[in-house]
Amino acid sequence: MCNDYEQHIRWAEYCDMMQKLELGIPAHQSELDLPRADDVRINDMAPVMHATGDNIALSQMNFSFPPTGRGGPVFNFRSEGRQFANSKRCLIPASAFFEFTGKKYPKAKHRFTLNDATFLAIAGIWREGQGNHPAAFTMLTTMPGRDVEPYHNRQVVVLRPENWAAWIYLTKPEAELLRPLPGGSLIAETVRAGID
Structure with a gap:
């Protein structure tokens, strides 16, 4: 499951997209709020888009909810059968996300990009920080679409x-939003061959 993504979004591209969508950008935000990262992994700090009044703001948050009990950190959260109206919804901006195949390390690494856009957003939820933990986010997952199915049995939304x-303000039914995109929407590229 996706535990690694890439964030190579230029500030100008982000601003252009936000203006086109009429989502607004807080006046205090700048390119410093959208740092470049080749690999964002579990427990890394990364920018997340969330509602703040009339705008969508970028805030640095931890990638994964802290463990509860004996489990590990929660970095992917199954969306099926759940309702998120009372959750803090967010978008994780990314230029690509990665899936891995194979049984031996290093596994083959596959990079997925959105076919018709310079960057994509993954549906997520976030929580305020507790104690000495910062605010944190997790990615929502669903059954794989045609583009991801050859690589994994789940995929990020x-x-x-x-x-x-529509996701941030929940103005469409969740079932309409939290599903895989149609086949051909994502481009897959193998960026590292694995060991057989």
């Missing part, structure tokens, strides 16, 4: 830009 506000 990738939202097209026209559905970003």
